[in-house]
Amino acid sequence: MSEFQDQNTNSQPDANYQELAATHVSAKRIFALFKPYRRQIINVVGLLLFGSAVGMASPFLLRAIIDEALPKGDLELLLYLAGGLVGIAVLSAALNTLQIVMSTKIGQAIMHDLRVRLYSHLQSLSLSFFAATRSGEIQSRIASDIGGLQTLVTNTANELARNLSMVVMTAIAMFFLDWRLALFSMVAVPLTIILSDRVGKMRESITHEQQVRLGDMSAVVQESLSISGVILARTMGRGEHLTRRFTRTSEDVAKLEVRSHTAGEWEWQLIYLILSILPALTLLLGGFLMSTSVPVTIGTLVAMIALQEQLLWPLEGLLAINREVRTTRALFTRVFQYLDKPVEIKQAANAVEFERAQMQGGVQISHVSFSYPDSDRPTLSDISIDIPAGSSVALVGSTGSGKTTLGYLLARLYDVQSGSIRYDGIDIRDLSFDTLADMLGVVTQEPYLLYASVAENLRFAKPDATDEELIRAAKIAQIHDYLAALPDGYDTIVGDRGYRFSGGEKQRLALARTILRNPPVLLLDEATSALDTRTERAMEMALANLSKDRTTITIAHRLSTIRNADQIIVLQQGRIVERGTHEELEALGGVYAALIKSGS
Structure with missing residues (x-):
């Protein structure tokens, strides 16, 4: 792609990207990156499940405080229940800290493996690849693309596991409290997932285009700000021309950055609207159920709202992760595209070796x-x-x-x-x-x-x-x-x-x-x-x-x-x-x- 070409939204780049992604990326291939660390990942997941199970107890303690300790004026029970809430908060903080440290180490190890694997693979390619590829583009894939994936395998993978375990555990707790209110709360989930997936698809192809332009910018910087490039620019009086060239490339990157963060924003705000009005609708339904043959207590209703809040923010996190995973698929496409370059110069399986003294x-x-x-x-x-x-x-x-x-x-x-x-x-x-x-x-x-x-x-x-x-x-x-x-x-x-x-x-x-x-x-x-x-x-x-x-x-x-x-x-x-x-x-x-x- 030329540094001088304007970036316009059209179907052809998206079609090209979709073809590349289908060729080089699969869920199995991405999960294979995590396979060497499955034991450590199991330990982290165990911590997450334990932390989520501990957090489930809080709404039940809250219901007991509202329905029993406060109405009866039982200060001793209130002290025990409040102490339980404090203890759960302290234990959750400790578990979260340990889990974050462990997952960050795993993520960095995976990124290190991927960087070394890509660098080693590039070292094995013939000169024809390097003759046809700008070194700035190669650097961009090792640094920028893999750097972008770092968020996925450290923060995102960590947040995915934590939010998913919290959503599952919280949903179970909600059904234990009152299955009617819980079922009503789940109605919004499919709609938010569909909207989130739409946003992710839009931003995925934009992210690929954005990384291509970042590679262009990296190549421009390397060519023009190397010693040879500076000497050429000074002796030819082309410094202003190079600055204008860089400006155009930087403007393209800035425009794509805006598009990548704003594409599908209306859909995303609709998700926030649905999740924001859900507690109000739940209170309305709860008020109606108070007059039924199986009434809902105020404590149950308050506990349900608390659980709903506990459900909504990890659910929002999961939806955001789905969007981020779709966009990071574009980064995986660029990295795997290089990893799939055929190695033309290969060492024979039974290669001949002999010492310097034997060489004629x-x-x-x-x-x-x-x-x-x-x-x-x-x-x-x-x-x-x-x-x-x-x-x-x-x-x-x-x-x-x-x-x-x-x-x-x-x-x-x-x-x-x-x-x-x-x-x-x-x-x-x-x-x-x-x-x-x-x-x-x-x-x-x-x-x-x-x-x-x-x-x-x-x-x-x-x-x-x-x-x-x-x-x-x-x-x-x-x-x-x-x-x-x-x-x-x-x-x-x-x-x-x-x-x-x-x-x-x-x-x-x-x-x-x-x-x-x-x-x-x-x-x-x-x-x-x-x-x-x-x-x-x-x-x-x-x-x-x-x-x-x-x-x-x-x-x-x-x-x-x-x-x-x-x-x-x-x-x-x-x-x-x-x-x-x-x-x-x-x-x-x-x-x-x-x-x-x-x-x-």
Whole structure:
């Protein structure tokens, strides 16, 4: 949905939402979230039932006070009965406190499980999902949507159990007092339930639309208020434009917020009206029954009104909960929609694992073809490359030739659609994720650094690395002297996405991070592109030393960096058109020679 699109009420969004909800949400699936905590939930329900049973005694004590203690002037009985009311109030308060603490812990545990489950599932999805989805939208589902569900599984579930037990117990007590007045009191219940359900249905689809727009707003904030976004806005003079864009999105959210709270308000006020006039009608009926053959006493009538009040506020709570449950179904729809995204990259059931010492580093690419989703042509077609252990291979070609895509396949960020990629003779799809991570080290053209210290960024690759190992890796990457000269040294915070460092410094940090893992295969995707000539030469020497007995695959645009590769693979429109050494390809006078002449 575009940030610039106005939100109009029409049937199409509602129809789309209803289809999504029917596909992803069911009562069984929601109840499954509570299943691991059923023992704790049973304990809470037991407390609620006990508390409700205790509360049932109050109207009967009140009737005894009005019909017996007060008319007879029996102060001793009055003292006992009043003391009973006080005791019931104290016990109820203690039970309510304990029950709230227990139910809140259960609710937070369920939310924690759901957040972790969603985060873990998203981690397992292929790059195609993240390429098509804004990160702000993903954050919105984890934070905003699950945060909205927090009310349901803590407060709402707690209130549902408490109000339901009170309604049941109070209804039983009312029939014990006088079945005629009790039956009259129940007449209003079906009508209020029907009206409440109507309001819930209206607000449910609005809530889904509202969360979509909140996701839009989160994405706008993340894009425009990141360091890159601020630099772009300032240098392009587009700050006011971005503010207007955010204003429109915020206005949409505000309008939907109003609609979500006011839709069906007339129906809801009708419910309040029915429940408000019920005591007056009960008194009128009670007055009539006083003159019948089975009269109603004043104490019974007062106790019935007290029970009615005790019934009405939890009944109102249940009706409100029904409305809230309908609206939170929209949040469950958005969360479960992500959880139902298919995991395309899966670890084999009997995945192969072996230690670093057993790894040689041989890579075989056999007849590999691949197309991106919705692409009208293959990105790679029938690619076959044999890379002996310890050798160096360079992948070159013009933009769009498929070099980076082949790198993605080598790292198993996507799975090949035909053919195979093998490490040391084992299909990449049969390797465990940990073994593949130990086998292959990747340094990309745009390295990503965490908002943490330099040392923490390096140890992300090897958490148990010693300070000596950090320094050794940094020296190989030609970054140690610079880090040592910083006031905080390796404890320096790199800033958001490493913006406290230059592009070349970030690339060297990323290289040091990969070196620390000591993988037998290095994949360098233009890893020295941001380095000056002097540092690049030093890096080439360092990489030459590092690459001894190590397989190196270099994706390069600057051909000067790969002249000494054992084999150069030239790609064009997803196919291998040339292969050989630098001298062989230059003498051939083909595509590679043309790239050299063009200054690549």
